[in-house]
Amino acid sequence: MDRDSLAKLLVNLTKSQEGILTQDSLVRGFESVLSTLEDAVNDAPRAAEFLGRIFARILIENVIPYKQVWHLIREGGEEQGQLVNSGLAADVLGVILDIIKSEKGDPFFKDVCASSDLRLENFRPPPTLKKPS
Structure with a gap:
């Protein structure tokens, strides 16, 4: 199954009238994936990109609120916030x-950034400390 199909499947299962997949279950699943992303990148270097594509589809289809996804990414990792420290949070967010x-256009993009209180600086890894010479 390709990644775009997986994203569409998650959207359809969550939005189905039968409620096959609840929003809470989807969020818990993303929390689990984010907690192992650093390890996944070792085996699949494009894992952050693929996850970003899935998140993008979930957001465009209004399955999970933008603010909640920003929080998941910012707090994600094996330890809370570890994805920010490693730079993977910025990678996922960038995708x-x-x-x-590209899909919704610049006005929509700017509106999402403003209305979801997205602060890019919260996703940047901290500056590395220089070793004393």
């Missing part, structure tokens, strides 16, 4: 934002 901007 999401690129897709939203």
Whole structure:
């Protein structure tokens, strides 16, 4: 199954009238995936990109609120916030934002950033400490 199909499947299962997959279950699943993303990148270097594509589709289809996804990514990792420290949070977010901007256009993109209180600086890894010479 390709990644775009997986994203569509998650959207359809969550939005189905039968309620096959609840929003809470989907969020818990994403929390689990984010907690292992650093390990996944070792085996699949494009894992952050693929996850970003899935998140983008979930957001574009209004399955999970933007603010909640930003929180999941910012707090994600084996330890809370570890994805920010490793730079993977910025990688995932960058893919999401690129897709939203390309699919929905600049006005929509700017509105999402403003209305969801997205602060890019919260996703940047901290500056590395220089070793004393």
